[in-house]
Amino acid sequence: MSRVIAIHSFRGGTGKSNAAANVATLLAAEGQRIGVVDTDLQSPGIHTLFGLDQEAVRYSLNEYLWGRCHIKQAAHDLTTSLDAGLRGRLYLVPSSIKVNDIARVIRDGYDVGLLNEGLRQLVKQLSLDVLLLDTHPGLNEETLLSIAMSNTVAIVMRPDQQDYEGTRVTLSVARKLKVPDLVLVVNKTPSVFDPEEVRERVAKTYDCEVTAVLPHSDELMTLSSEGVFALHYPDHPVTDLYRQIAARLTA
Amino acid sequence: MTESPGFVLVVDDDAVNRLLLSRALEREGHQVRAVTNGLEAVRALHDDPFDCVLLDVLMPEMDGYQVLEHIRSDPKLRRTPVIMISALDDLESIVRCIELGADDYLPKPFDPVLLRARINAGLARKRLDDLEQEYLEQVGHVVAAAAAVETGTFRTEQLDGAARRDDALGQLARVFQRMATEVRAREQRLKQEVRKLRIEIDEASAARQVAEITETAYFKDLERKVSKIRLDPSS
Numbered sequence: 001m002s003r004v005i006a007i008h009s010f011r012g013g014t015g016k017s018n019a020a021a022n023v024a025t026l027l028a029a030e031g032q033r034i035g036v037v038d039t040d041l042q043s044p045g046i047h048t049l050f051g052l053d054q055e056a057v058r059y060s061l062n063e064y065l066w067g068r069c070h071i072k073q074a075a076h077d078l079t080t081s082l083d084a085g086l087r088g089r090l091y092l093v094p095s096s097i098k099v100n101d102i103a104r105v106i107r108d109g110y111d112v113g114l115l116n117e118g119l120r121q122l123v124k125q126l127s128l129d130v131l132l133l134d135t136h137p138g139l140n141e142e143t144l145l146s147i148a149m150s151n152t153v154a155i156v157m158r159p160d161q162q163d164y165e166g167t168r169v170t171l172s173v174a175r176k177l178k179v180p181d182l183v184l185v186v187n188k189t190p191s192v193f194d195p196e197e198v199r200e201r202v203a204k205t206y207d208c209e210v211t212a213v214l215p216h217s218d219e220l221m222t223l224s225s226e227g228v229f230a231l232h233y234p235d236h237p238v239t240d241l242y243r244q245i246a247a248r249l250t251a
Numbered sequence: 252m253t254e255s256p257g258f259v260l261v262v263d264d265d266a267v268n269r270l271l272l273s274r275a276l277e278r279e280g281h282q283v284r285a286v287t288n289g290l291e292a293v294r295a296l297h298d299d300p301f302d303c304v305l306l307d308v309l310m311p312e313m314d315g316y317q318v319l320e321h322i323r324s325d326p327k328l329r330r331t332p333v334i335m336i337s338a339l340d341d342l343e344s345i346v347r348c349i350e351l352g353a354d355d356y357l358p359k360p361f362d363p364v365l366l367r368a369r370i371n372a373g374l375a376r377k378r379l380d381d382l383e384q385e386y387l388e389q390v391g392h393v394v395a396a397a398a399a400v401e402t403g404t405f406r407t408e409q410l411d412g413a414a415r416r417d418d419a420l421g422q423l424a425r426v427f428q429r430m431a432t433e434v435r436a437r438e439q440r441l442k443q444e445v446r447k448l449r450i451e452i453d454e455a456s457a458a459r460q461v462a463e464i465t466e467t468a469y470f471k472d473l474e475r476k477v478s479k480i481r482l483d484p485s486s
Binding site for chain 1: 442448450451452453454456457458460461464465469470473474476477480481482
């Protein structure tokens with residue numbers, strides 16, 4: 001039994017990629033076979049958190065979409081390089097960080113249908129338990145496809161006026177696409193807020209389950225940039241919150 | 252009678268001198284304690300807060316020089332005015348006393364008029380010094396209050412003492428207290444407002460954006476195909 005989970009946000013800078021990387025790693029640590037696809041072709045970044053050297057990458061999602069390789073060839077097994085203790089497997093399909101490749105994606109676009117086909121093949125060929133999509137912020141065609149093909153969509157938002165309306169729009173669109181399981185993750189919550197109160201108010205406003213309320217702190221920002229936070233700080237309270245999200249998304 | 256009496260310590264090993272000095276000082280309205288040697292003087296200085304010391308130079312066991320050195324080396328006593336009094340009127344002794352920090356010198360047999368003048372001058376110095384010390388202490392409180400505001404630990408009562416002064420420092424302390432209180436109240440009001448998470452959404456704008464997306468041909472096509480596109484977890 002496989003499932004597709006999209007980690008999405010309407011705006012950039014919500015901590016979406018961090019959440020995706022941590023959830024993926026924690027699930028792999030539990031013994032699951034996880035595939036992570038960086039569908040943010042216009043501004044890729046999750047490879048950095050996983051420590052993948054793009055110089056050594058021959059095939060990325062871009063090569064697959066332009067017909068230069070099979071999707072499986074673009075999947076990089078990071079299980080050993082991340083942590084020998086991971087009981088499952090963790091594959092990453094990165095997007096190219098080459099300026100020309102990004103410019104071509106923006107200029108010419110790509111066959112969105114091929115992306116859908118490739119992701120389905122990936123689940124099958126790698127026998128994935130979970131395919132996790134780190135999406136491009138906003139609601140463009142590939143994002144809509146990611147939402148459409150997901151069994152679960154987690155929308156990451158900040159308790160910030162800038163995010164409220166976009167999150168409403170994203171939820172409405174996802175509901176129209178009949179996503180079976182929709183949850184919210186509130187990230188970068190200032191310490192002046194009571195997390196429980198935030199959870200209740202956000203859940204009530206959007207009529208949607210809030211899986212976790214993660215705090216904002218400079219310390220966390222610094223530590224997060226070092227890589228997958230949960231691997232470096234397994235006993236940190238924030239890692240527990242990521243575990244909570246991982247458990248809920250695969251429940 | 253003097254207008255500003257003080258508490259004077261008389262130190263002399265000669266009983267007649269002690270009596271004469273004590274009487275002369277008491278006649279002026281001062282409170283007097285008389286002791287017979289240097290050791291007793293040191294003990295007395297630690298027992299009571301004297302405003303001035305009349306100190307004999309030549310005494311058995313611990314002489315006036317040693318007592319003077321002790322006074323000047325003790326942070327709590329060093330600001331007490333000391334008038335050396337002795338039968339010795341030689342220049343060498345006077346110079347040594349001044350070098351050791353004596354404020355004045357009175358030769359024996361003492362002249363009551365000279366004694367009065369020197370005691371009053373010593374007490375005036377002490378009062379001025381006390382005022383200066385208190386002023387500096389209050390300035391220290393204002394400086395500490397500024398640091399406390401920076402670290403968020405300021406308490407209004409820290410400046411109560413300085414604020415009671417009727418000079419410019421008192422005015423500064425009162426203004427500082429009022430401003431710090433107002434700023435803190437404003438900060439707390441702001442925090443209270445921030446703590447209340449307000450989620451305001453322009454529902455009409457959100458609905459317009461949703462319509463712009465869902466009315467596109469791409470979305471409608473996606474909506475039709477969604478059951479085929481979505482992975483069936485049970486398969």
